[in-house]
Amino acid sequence: xxxxxxxxxxxxxxxxxxxxxxxxxxxxxxxxxxxxxxxxxxxxxxxxxxxxxxxxxxxxxxxxxxxxxxxxxxxxxxxxxxxxxxxxxxxxxxxxxxxxxxxxxxxxxxxxxxxxxxxxxxxxxxxxxxxxxxxxxxxxxxxxxxxxxxxxxxxxxxxxxxxxxxxxxxxxxxxxxxxxxxxxxxxxxxxxxxxxxxxxxxxxxxxxxxxxxxxx
Amino acid sequence: xxxxxxxxxxxxxxxxxxxxxxxxxxxxxxxxxxxxxxxxxxxxxxxxxxxxxxxxxxxxxxxxxxxxxxxxxxxxxxxxxxxxxxxxxxxxxxxxxxxxxxxxxxxxxxxxxxxxxxxxxxxxxxxxxxxxxxxxxxxxxxxxxxxxxxxxxxxxxxxxxxxxxxxxxxxxxxxxxxxxxxxxxxxxxxxxxxxxxxxxxxxxxxxxxxx
Numbered sequence: 388x389x390x391x392x393x394x395x396x397x398x399x400x401x402x403x404x405x406x407x408x409x410x411x412x413x414x415x416x417x418x419x420x421x422x423x424x425x426x427x428x429x430x431x432x433x434x435x436x437x438x439x440x441x442x443x444x445x446x447x448x449x450x451x452x453x454x455x456x457x458x459x460x461x462x463x464x465x466x467x468x469x470x471x472x473x474x475x476x477x478x479x480x481x482x483x484x485x486x487x488x489x490x491x492x493x494x495x496x497x498x499x500x501x502x503x504x505x506x507x508x509x510x511x512x513x514x515x516x517x518x519x520x521x522x523x524x525x526x527x528x529x530x531x532x533x534x535x536x537x538x539x540x541x542x543x544x545x546x547x548x549x550x551x552x553x554x555x556x557x558x559x560x561x562x563x564x565x566x567x568x569x570x571x572x573x574x575x576x577x578x579x580x581x582x583x584x585x586x587x588x589x590x591x592x593x594x595x596x597x598x599x600x601x602x603x
Numbered sequence: 604x605x606x607x608x609x610x611x612x613x614x615x616x617x618x619x620x621x622x623x624x625x626x627x628x629x630x631x632x633x634x635x636x637x638x639x640x641x642x643x644x645x646x647x648x649x650x651x652x653x654x655x656x657x658x659x660x661x662x663x664x665x666x667x668x669x670x671x672x673x674x675x676x677x678x679x680x681x682x683x684x685x686x687x688x689x690x691x692x693x694x695x696x697x698x699x700x701x702x703x704x705x706x707x708x709x710x711x712x713x714x715x716x717x718x719x720x721x722x723x724x725x726x727x728x729x730x731x732x733x734x735x736x737x738x739x740x741x742x743x744x745x746x747x748x749x750x751x752x753x754x755x756x757x758x759x760x761x762x763x764x765x766x767x768x769x770x771x772x773x774x775x776x777x778x779x780x781x782x783x784x785x786x787x788x789x790x791x792x793x794x795x796x797x798x799x800x801x802x803x804x805x806x807x808x809x810x811x812x813x814x
Contacts, residue, residue, distance in 0.1 A: 390737050393705055396717040398668060400688070411714065413630045413754045417671045417687045429708060441708030449708075455732055457668060493665065493719035495730040500670040505727050524708075539672030542687035546720055546732055551706070572737040572797070579795030 389556040390572050395526075397428040397435055398544040399534060407436045417540035422533030425465065425483075428526045428545055442523040448552040448560040449518035450570050454485060454526060455492035455508070456545035459500050461531035462487040464545050466516055468524050473516055483529045485510055492546040500541050517570060518549075520557065605784040606800050608776070613751070615641045615771035622765035625756070632696065632714075632750040635773050649746040653781060655788040656741035657798050658697060660776040661716060662723030662731070663751055666690035666758065676760070678728045681770070683757035691771050693718045693753035697739055700746055704739055714752045723774040740798065741777075743785060749775050 400415035401408045408415065418433055420426065426433050429441045443449050456464040465484025466473040474484045488498060491506035498504055518524045528545045535541075550572065552560045559578050560570045568574050613635035616623040625640060633640050636648050650656050667677050671687035680690035696715030697704040703712035722729035741747045751773045759766045778800065780788045787806050788798045796802050 391704060391706075392734075392736055393708075394716055394720055394733055395707060395713075396720060411630075411692075411754050413756065415688075415754065416685070437707045437709040438711060439709050453732065492732060493667065493722070493729065494732050495726070495728050496667060500673070507730075538685070539670055540687060541670050542668035544668045544719065546717075548720075548733055550737075576795045576797060583794060 389553045390575060391551045391553070392548070393551050394546065394548045395428065396544060396546050397526075397528065398542060399434040400542060401434060407432050407434060409436060409438060411435055417534070417542045419536035419540065420460075420530055420534040420543070423529060423531060425527040425529050428528055428547070431528075440523050441525065443518050443520050445520050446554055446557050447520060448557040448570070449524065449549050450552070450560075451512065451516040451518065451524070451547060451549045453490075453512050453548040454546070455490040455494070456485075456487040456528055457496065457541075457543040458487035458491050458498045458506055459502075459541050460534050460543055462543055462545070463529045463531070464490070465527040465529070466524065467527055468516070468518060469522055472527075483531070484527065492544055514569070515571075517564065519564075520561070605781045606803060607779045607781070609779050610774065610776045611635065611749075613641050613749075613773045614768055615751075615766050616768045617642045618768050620768070622761045622767050625759075625766045625771070629756045630752065630754055632752050635749045635751055635775070637748075638750075647746050648748060650741050650743050652743050653785050654743060655780040655785040655798070656747065656777050657780070657788075658735065658739040658741065658747070658775060658777045660721075660735050661695050661697060661749060661774070662721040662725075663693045663695040663716070663718040663773040664691055664771050665718040665722035665729040666692045666755070667719070667729075681758050681760040686755065686757050688755045688758055690718070690755065690758045691753040692755035692758060693751060693771060693773075695721070695773050696750045696752070698748040698750055699739070699741060715750065723772060737797070738799075740792065742792075743789070749773065 399418045401418050429437050454464050456462040463483035476482045489510040495505045526547050559575050563570050636644050667689040674684035677689035682689040694714035705715045707713045720733040759770045787803050791798050
């Protein structure tokens with residue numbers, strides 16, 4: 388269980404009278420969202436949140452493989468590692484990230500709340516984004532239009548898929564990073580196999596040397 | 604027959620032709636095997652000493668996020684005025700012995716994979732964003748479970764708290780390795796090789812060629 392595929396889904400849903408919640412409830416209602424403000428999916432104070440910022444421990448390694456958000460309200464989604472935004476404009480200035488139109492969530496949803504189209508993804512997060520041990524990471528959702536309050540409020544969602552490497556597999560992930568090899572479950576398994584093969588070769592060489600020494 | 608592809612489909616009403624009241628379980632984790640709701644099996648899912656299970660896919664009825672001002676059903680999902688959520692807002696989690704597989708980034712177990720990310724059934728309107736890779740291994744002697752949690756009873760297509768067949772379903776696909784193939788699966792696990800039918804066959808061939 389040391390390589391685990393994980394997802395986190397965020398939506399602007401919270402119990403009545405609150406803007407955020409740590410646990411989803413059966414009475415969640417859509418929450419108003421400000422326009423042009425980066426909202427942390429994990430601890431942003433809107434929708435479902437978690438107890439503390441997302442961070443890797445010294446024995447964890449995270450590989451972010453996909454991010455997506457609702458296309459309605461001109462939503463965008465950005466990755467931030469420590470204080471550095473991953474997606475930038477060509478002039479190296481800040482941007483809001485991947486538009487929901489390019490990486491829609493749910494996939495196949497419409498471009499507007501009343502739309503009838505089926506959005507497909509134009510964007511693939513490749514190469515993946517690595518969060519090294521000890522780093523803090525954020526997924527930031529921004530709506531250019533804002534989501535209004537009252538009787539007609541859009542429900543918007545965002546999604547991140549990542550793989551969590553823990554314990555020995557996180558050490559191997561670090562080693563692969565040093566070697567310049569892409570970090571994915573296949574390559575971690577390949578590295579384990581190569582370690583085992585090296586150990587077996589060393590053991591058989593030692594046994595052979597011992598046998599030859601005994602014969603002399 | 605020692606490597607077998609298996610599926611299990613769960614329906615919250617046990618495929619009943621009449622509506623079934625499932626409100627008592629909303630917001631709670633419900634086992635699709637022995638949860639006491641919908642179609643169940645006779646005992647918890649567990650592997651014997653000579654079995655190895657690889658879970659390859661899990662999915663649940665999707666949800667659509669729309670507008671709270673709308674009350675029209677949306678793409679086959681029920682939408683109640685004021686909620687903005689069409690469908691059950693369901694999630695699916697895998698549990699091995701007592702450990703939940705899916706965690707939040709703060710390492711707290713969560714509800715699992717959302718139906719919007721891994722929909723069942725898949726359609727043009729509801730496509731997967733999630734792929735269960737790496738697979739989940741259930742080693743010999745372990746107990747495993749698939750747990751569904753849903754939060755939006757108002758997204759079920761009947762008045763009140765009842766549910767009709769097909770409006771809340773979950774699905775899991777797994778491969779069962781039995782007997783000698785389970786031993787090979789254990790050996791592949793030791794060697795750090797992904798366990799799938801191709802690699803089990805490769806190991807058998809390498810044994811034969813070594814003889």
